Amino acid sequence: xxxxxxxxxxxxxxxxxxxxxxxxxxxxxxxxxxxxxxxxxxxxxxxxxxxxxxxxxxxxxxxxxxxxxxxxxxxxxxxxxxxxxxxxxxxxxxxxxxxxxxxxxxxxxxxxxxxxxxxxxxxxxxxxxxxxxxxxxxxxxxxxxxxxxxxxxxxxxxxxxxxxxxxxxxxxxxxxxxxxxxxxxxxxxxxxxxxxxxxxxxxxxxxxxxxxxxxxxxxxxxxxxxxxxxxxxxxxxxxxxxxxxxxxxxxxxxxxxxxx
Ligand SMILES: Nc1nc2c(ncn2[C@@H]2O[C@H](COP(=O)(O)OP(=O)(O)OP(=O)(O)O)[C@@H](O)[C@H]2O)c(=O)[nH]1
Ligand SMILES: [Mg+2]
Numbered sequence: 571x572x573x574x575x576x577x578x579x580x581x582x583x584x585x586x587x588x589x590x591x592x593x594x595x596x597x598x599x600x601x602x603x604x605x606x607x608x609x610x611x612x613x614x615x616x617x618x619x620x621x622x623x624x625x626x627x628x629x630x631x632x633x634x635x636x637x638x639x640x641x642x643x644x645x646x647x648x649x650x651x652x653x654x655x656x657x658x659x660x661x662x663x664x665x666x667x668x669x670x671x672x673x674x675x676x677x678x679x680x681x682x683x684x685x686x687x688x689x690x691x692x693x694x695x696x697x698x699x700x701x702x703x704x705x706x707x708x709x710x711x712x713x714x715x716x717x718x719x720x721x722x723x724x725x726x727x728x729x730x731x732x733x734x735x736x737x738x739x740x741x742x743x744x745x746x747x748x749x750x751x752x753x754x755x756x757x758x759x760x761x762x763x764x765x766x767x768x769x770x771x772x773x774x775x776x777x778x779x780x781x782x783x784x785x786x787x788x789x790x791x792x793x794x795x796x797x798x799x800x801x802x803x804x805x806x807x808x809x810x811x812x813x814x815x816x817x818x819x820x821x822x823x824x825x826x827x828x829x830x
Contacts (some may be wrong), residue, residue, distance in 0.1 A: 571661075572815045573669045573694045577703030577726055579719070580675030583739035585729035587704065588672040589616040594804040595668055603666040605657055607689065608674040609646045610639070618672070620660040621764035626650050643676050648685045654692040661693075669697075681726040690730055698815045701732045702807075704739050707795070710752050713766040717779070720789040733814045736789050737807065739814035752795060 574591075576584045585608075592602045606618035609628040626649065632642035661669050672694065673680060680686035680701075690699065703723045709715045727734040738752060755762040763783045771779070779786065794810050796803035812819060 571666060571669060571697045572811070573671060573690075573692060573697055573699040574811060575671045575673060575680075575699065575701045575730070576704065577673050577677065577680050577701055578737075578739075579677050579706070579722065582675075582704040582706045583798055584675070584704055585611065585614055585616075585672050586740060587702070587737070587796065588670045589614070589805060590798040590801060591807065592616060592670050594801060594808070596602050600668060601664070601666040602668045602670060603661050603664045605661065605669060605671045605693070606670060607647070609650075610643050610674065612695050614672075619625070619664060620657040622646075622650055622657070625653050625656060636712065638773065640676065640689075642647070643674060644679060644685075646685070647676075647679050647689070650682070651688045651692065652686050654689050658695060660692050677722070681722065681729050685730075685785045687730050690732065699732050700811055701727070701730055701734045703727070703734050703813075705729045705736060705793075707738045707740050707744055707748075707752060710738065710744075710755075711748060712769070713762065714769050715772060716762070717766060717786060720786050724785065730769065734794040735807075735810045735814065738793060738795040739797045740799075741802060742799060755790050756795060757795050759790040762786060764791055 576588050578584050588604055589744070592604050595602045603619040604616055606614065606621045606623065609622050609626050626646045628642050628646045631637065631646045631649065632639065635642070635645055637645055703726055705719050705723065709719045723734070723736050740747060741752065744752065751765070763779065763786060766779060792810065794803055794806045797809055
Protein backbone atom coordinates (compact mmCIF):
# COMPACT_ATOMS: atom_id res chain seq x y z
CA UNK A 571 0.00 0.00 0.00
CA UNK A 572 1.51 3.30 -1.13
CA UNK A 573 0.28 6.74 -0.10
CA UNK A 574 0.27 9.59 -2.64
CA UNK A 575 -0.42 13.03 -1.15
CA UNK A 576 -1.72 15.54 -3.68
CA UNK A 577 -0.65 19.02 -2.55
CA UNK A 578 -0.62 22.42 -4.21
CA UNK A 579 -1.91 25.98 -4.13
CA UNK A 580 -5.65 26.70 -4.35
CA UNK A 581 -7.11 25.72 -7.69
CA UNK A 582 -3.95 23.98 -8.95
CA UNK A 583 -5.97 20.89 -9.92
CA UNK A 584 -5.59 18.57 -6.87
CA UNK A 585 -9.16 17.26 -6.83
CA UNK A 586 -9.27 16.82 -10.61
CA UNK A 587 -5.95 14.94 -10.66
CA UNK A 588 -7.01 12.72 -7.74
CA UNK A 589 -10.10 11.80 -9.73
CA UNK A 590 -8.40 11.27 -13.11
CA UNK A 591 -5.35 9.47 -11.75
CA UNK A 592 -7.48 7.10 -9.68
CA UNK A 593 -9.44 6.22 -12.84
CA UNK A 594 -6.19 5.73 -14.74
CA UNK A 595 -4.81 3.40 -12.05
CA UNK A 596 -8.03 1.38 -12.05
CA UNK A 597 -7.67 0.98 -15.82
CA UNK A 598 -4.22 -0.56 -15.16
CA UNK A 599 -6.02 -3.10 -12.91
CA UNK A 600 -4.55 -1.56 -9.75
CA UNK A 601 -6.75 -0.97 -6.72
CA UNK A 602 -7.09 2.54 -5.36
CA UNK A 603 -8.63 4.22 -2.33
CA UNK A 604 -9.23 7.97 -2.36
CA UNK A 605 -9.13 10.10 0.77
CA UNK A 606 -10.49 13.63 0.98
CA UNK A 607 -8.75 15.86 3.55
CA UNK A 608 -10.46 19.07 2.44
CA UNK A 609 -13.13 19.85 5.07
CA UNK A 610 -14.67 22.62 2.96
CA UNK A 611 -15.06 21.03 -0.46
CA UNK A 612 -18.66 21.01 -1.69
CA UNK A 613 -18.50 19.19 -4.97
CA UNK A 614 -16.05 16.55 -6.11
CA UNK A 615 -15.79 14.63 -9.39
CA UNK A 616 -15.19 11.38 -7.44
CA UNK A 617 -16.68 9.76 -4.36
CA UNK A 618 -13.97 9.50 -1.70
CA UNK A 619 -13.54 6.21 0.16
CA UNK A 620 -12.65 8.09 3.35
CA UNK A 621 -13.58 11.69 4.03
CA UNK A 622 -12.60 14.28 6.67
CA UNK A 623 -16.09 15.80 6.28
CA UNK A 624 -17.56 12.76 8.02
CA UNK A 625 -15.65 13.73 11.18
CA UNK A 626 -15.17 17.51 11.31
CA UNK A 627 -18.04 20.02 10.98
CA UNK A 628 -16.08 23.12 9.88
CA UNK A 629 -19.14 25.33 10.35
CA UNK A 630 -19.30 24.39 14.06
CA UNK A 631 -15.58 25.09 14.42
CA UNK A 632 -16.16 28.53 12.89
CA UNK A 633 -18.89 29.28 15.43
CA UNK A 634 -17.18 27.78 18.46
CA UNK A 635 -13.86 29.60 17.99
CA UNK A 636 -15.30 32.70 16.37
CA UNK A 637 -13.23 32.24 13.22
CA UNK A 638 -13.65 33.25 9.60
CA UNK A 639 -13.98 30.50 6.94
CA UNK A 640 -10.25 30.19 6.17
CA UNK A 641 -9.16 30.21 9.84
CA UNK A 642 -11.86 27.62 10.59
CA UNK A 643 -10.49 25.35 7.87
CA UNK A 644 -7.01 25.49 9.30
CA UNK A 645 -8.35 24.93 12.84
CA UNK A 646 -10.47 21.99 11.58
CA UNK A 647 -7.42 20.27 10.15
CA UNK A 648 -5.40 20.97 13.34
CA UNK A 649 -8.20 19.45 15.42
CA UNK A 650 -8.47 16.49 13.09
CA UNK A 651 -4.88 15.37 13.74
CA UNK A 652 -6.13 13.47 16.81
CA UNK A 653 -8.70 11.61 14.71
CA UNK A 654 -6.76 10.83 11.55
CA UNK A 655 -6.22 7.21 12.69
CA UNK A 656 -9.93 6.67 11.93
CA UNK A 657 -9.27 7.36 8.25
CA UNK A 658 -6.29 5.01 8.41
CA UNK A 659 -8.61 2.26 9.72
CA UNK A 660 -11.10 2.93 6.90
CA UNK A 661 -8.36 2.75 4.29
CA UNK A 662 -6.72 -0.37 5.74
CA UNK A 663 -10.00 -2.25 5.50
CA UNK A 664 -9.81 -1.89 1.73
CA UNK A 665 -6.14 -2.91 1.38
CA UNK A 666 -5.67 -0.93 -1.85
CA UNK A 667 -2.45 -0.81 -3.87
CA UNK A 668 -2.58 3.00 -3.82
CA UNK A 669 -4.12 5.58 -1.53
CA UNK A 670 -4.58 8.97 -3.19
CA UNK A 671 -4.97 11.77 -0.65
CA UNK A 672 -6.62 14.99 -1.86
CA UNK A 673 -5.69 17.97 0.35
CA UNK A 674 -7.16 21.45 0.96
CA UNK A 675 -6.22 24.52 -1.07
CA UNK A 676 -4.92 26.13 2.14
CA UNK A 677 -1.38 25.19 1.28
CA UNK A 678 -0.07 26.61 4.56
CA UNK A 679 -1.37 23.50 6.30
CA UNK A 680 1.22 21.41 4.47
CA UNK A 681 3.80 24.11 3.68
CA UNK A 682 4.08 25.88 7.03
CA UNK A 683 2.13 24.23 9.81
CA UNK A 684 3.16 21.14 11.79
CA UNK A 685 -0.34 19.66 11.35
CA UNK A 686 0.51 18.70 7.75
CA UNK A 687 3.41 16.49 8.75
CA UNK A 688 1.50 15.03 11.68
CA UNK A 689 -1.40 14.11 9.42
CA UNK A 690 0.96 12.41 6.99
CA UNK A 691 2.74 10.47 9.76
CA UNK A 692 -0.52 9.27 11.30
CA UNK A 693 -2.17 8.34 8.02
CA UNK A 694 0.81 6.70 6.30
CA UNK A 695 2.10 4.76 9.32
CA UNK A 696 4.98 2.70 7.99
CA UNK A 697 3.67 2.61 4.39
CA UNK A 698 5.84 4.23 1.75
CA UNK A 699 4.63 7.67 0.75
CA UNK A 700 5.24 10.38 -1.81
CA UNK A 701 3.95 13.92 -2.24
CA UNK A 702 2.88 15.41 -5.56
CA UNK A 703 3.21 19.19 -5.61
CA UNK A 704 0.94 20.62 -8.30
CA UNK A 705 1.87 23.77 -10.18
CA UNK A 706 -0.74 25.29 -12.48
CA UNK A 707 0.95 25.67 -15.90
CA UNK A 708 -0.66 29.07 -16.10
CA UNK A 709 2.14 30.25 -13.79
CA UNK A 710 4.66 29.25 -16.42
CA UNK A 711 3.52 32.04 -18.73
CA UNK A 712 6.10 34.25 -16.97
CA UNK A 713 9.40 32.80 -15.70
CA UNK A 714 9.44 35.08 -12.62
CA UNK A 715 5.96 33.87 -11.58
CA UNK A 716 7.14 30.33 -12.10
CA UNK A 717 10.16 31.11 -9.89
CA UNK A 718 7.81 32.12 -7.05
CA UNK A 719 5.83 28.89 -7.29
CA UNK A 720 9.05 26.89 -7.41
CA UNK A 721 9.98 28.38 -4.04
CA UNK A 722 6.56 27.46 -2.71
CA UNK A 723 7.15 23.89 -3.88
CA UNK A 724 10.39 23.86 -1.91
CA UNK A 725 8.68 25.32 1.17
CA UNK A 726 6.15 22.48 1.09
CA UNK A 727 8.85 19.81 0.69
CA UNK A 728 10.85 21.27 3.58
CA UNK A 729 7.79 21.10 5.78
CA UNK A 730 6.30 17.67 5.01
CA UNK A 731 9.71 16.02 4.33
CA UNK A 732 8.41 13.30 2.02
CA UNK A 733 10.02 12.70 -1.35
CA UNK A 734 8.22 15.12 -3.66
CA UNK A 735 7.36 14.93 -7.36
CA UNK A 736 6.56 18.30 -8.86
CA UNK A 737 3.71 18.20 -11.36
CA UNK A 738 2.76 20.85 -13.90
CA UNK A 739 -0.99 20.64 -14.38
CA UNK A 740 -3.54 21.72 -17.03
CA UNK A 741 -1.08 21.49 -19.91
CA UNK A 742 -4.03 21.07 -22.29
CA UNK A 743 -4.68 24.80 -21.79
CA UNK A 744 -1.29 25.96 -23.10
CA UNK A 745 -0.50 27.38 -26.50
CA UNK A 746 1.78 25.05 -28.50
CA UNK A 747 4.61 27.57 -27.96
CA UNK A 748 4.28 27.56 -24.18
CA UNK A 749 3.75 23.80 -24.13
CA UNK A 750 7.07 23.42 -25.96
CA UNK A 751 8.83 25.86 -23.64
CA UNK A 752 7.68 24.03 -20.51
CA UNK A 753 8.75 20.65 -21.85
CA UNK A 754 12.14 22.20 -22.62
CA UNK A 755 12.45 23.49 -19.03
CA UNK A 756 11.74 19.99 -17.72
CA UNK A 757 14.22 18.38 -20.12
CA UNK A 758 16.96 20.96 -19.58
CA UNK A 759 16.26 23.11 -16.48
CA UNK A 760 19.18 25.42 -17.37
CA UNK A 761 16.95 26.88 -20.10
CA UNK A 762 14.62 28.09 -17.36
CA UNK A 763 17.46 30.09 -15.80
CA UNK A 764 18.27 31.70 -19.15
CA UNK A 765 14.59 32.52 -19.80
CA UNK A 766 14.38 33.99 -16.29
CA UNK A 767 17.43 36.14 -16.92
CA UNK A 768 15.73 37.68 -19.95
CA UNK A 769 13.13 39.17 -17.62
CA UNK A 770 14.36 42.35 -15.99
CA UNK A 771 14.56 41.43 -12.30
CA UNK A 772 15.69 43.79 -9.53
CA UNK A 773 19.46 43.34 -9.11
CA UNK A 774 19.24 41.71 -5.70
CA UNK A 775 16.96 38.94 -7.02
CA UNK A 776 19.07 38.46 -10.12
CA UNK A 777 22.11 37.86 -7.94
CA UNK A 778 20.12 35.44 -5.80
CA UNK A 779 19.12 33.39 -8.87
CA UNK A 780 22.68 33.27 -10.22
CA UNK A 781 24.20 32.33 -6.87
CA UNK A 782 21.70 29.49 -6.30
CA UNK A 783 20.41 28.29 -9.69
CA UNK A 784 20.04 24.72 -8.31
CA UNK A 785 17.19 25.92 -6.09
CA UNK A 786 15.17 26.44 -9.27
CA UNK A 787 16.54 23.69 -11.48
CA UNK A 788 16.10 21.03 -8.77
CA UNK A 789 12.33 21.56 -8.78
CA UNK A 790 12.10 21.35 -12.58
CA UNK A 791 14.39 18.32 -12.78
CA UNK A 792 12.23 15.19 -12.96
CA UNK A 793 9.00 17.23 -12.86
CA UNK A 794 6.08 15.80 -14.83
CA UNK A 795 3.55 17.65 -17.01
CA UNK A 796 -0.05 16.37 -17.01
CA UNK A 797 -3.61 17.16 -18.00
CA UNK A 798 -6.58 15.84 -16.05
CA UNK A 799 -8.78 16.60 -19.07
CA UNK A 800 -6.88 14.82 -21.88
CA UNK A 801 -5.09 12.41 -19.48
CA UNK A 802 -1.77 13.36 -21.07
CA UNK A 803 1.16 12.45 -18.81
CA UNK A 804 -0.64 9.94 -16.51
CA UNK A 805 1.79 7.19 -17.56
CA UNK A 806 4.80 9.44 -16.83
CA UNK A 807 3.29 10.35 -13.46
CA UNK A 808 2.86 6.67 -12.59
CA UNK A 809 6.47 5.93 -13.62
CA UNK A 810 7.74 8.84 -11.50
CA UNK A 811 5.79 7.60 -8.46
CA UNK A 812 7.10 4.07 -8.95
CA UNK A 813 10.67 5.37 -9.14
CA UNK A 814 10.20 6.94 -5.73
CA UNK A 815 8.21 4.30 -3.87
CA UNK A 816 9.46 1.12 -5.52
CA UNK A 817 12.75 1.96 -7.23
CA UNK A 818 11.09 1.89 -10.65
CA UNK A 819 9.49 -1.55 -10.31
CA UNK A 820 5.98 -1.95 -11.56
CA UNK A 821 3.60 -2.37 -8.59
CA UNK A 822 2.62 -5.88 -9.60
CA UNK A 823 6.19 -6.98 -10.33
CA UNK A 824 7.25 -5.67 -6.95
CA UNK A 825 4.47 -7.50 -5.11
CA UNK A 826 5.50 -10.67 -6.94
CA UNK A 827 9.16 -10.28 -5.96
CA UNK A 828 8.19 -9.71 -2.31
CA UNK A 829 6.24 -12.97 -2.26
CA UNK A 830 8.98 -15.08 -3.90
N1 LIG B 1 -8.36 22.48 -18.68
C1 LIG B 1 -8.10 21.92 -17.51
N2 LIG B 1 -8.72 22.34 -16.40
C2 LIG B 1 -8.41 21.74 -15.23
C3 LIG B 1 -7.46 20.68 -15.15
N3 LIG B 1 -7.36 20.30 -13.86
C4 LIG B 1 -8.22 21.09 -13.16
N4 LIG B 1 -8.86 21.95 -13.98
C5 LIG B 1 -9.84 22.97 -13.61
O1 LIG B 1 -9.23 23.85 -12.64
C6 LIG B 1 -10.19 24.23 -11.64
C7 LIG B 1 -9.65 23.84 -10.27
O2 LIG B 1 -9.53 22.44 -10.24
P1 LIG B 1 -9.61 21.58 -8.89
O3 LIG B 1 -9.31 20.18 -9.25
O4 LIG B 1 -10.86 21.86 -8.15
O5 LIG B 1 -8.37 22.25 -8.12
P2 LIG B 1 -8.01 22.08 -6.58
O6 LIG B 1 -6.54 22.24 -6.48
O7 LIG B 1 -8.59 20.82 -6.04
O8 LIG B 1 -8.76 23.33 -5.93
P3 LIG B 1 -8.94 23.66 -4.35
O9 LIG B 1 -9.26 22.36 -3.67
O10 LIG B 1 -10.07 24.64 -4.31
O11 LIG B 1 -7.65 24.23 -3.90
C8 LIG B 1 -11.50 23.52 -11.99
O12 LIG B 1 -12.30 24.40 -12.74
C9 LIG B 1 -11.04 22.36 -12.89
O13 LIG B 1 -12.02 21.96 -13.81
C10 LIG B 1 -6.80 20.26 -16.36
O14 LIG B 1 -5.94 19.37 -16.40
N5 LIG B 1 -7.16 20.92 -17.50
MG1 LIG C 1 -9.78 20.48 -4.29
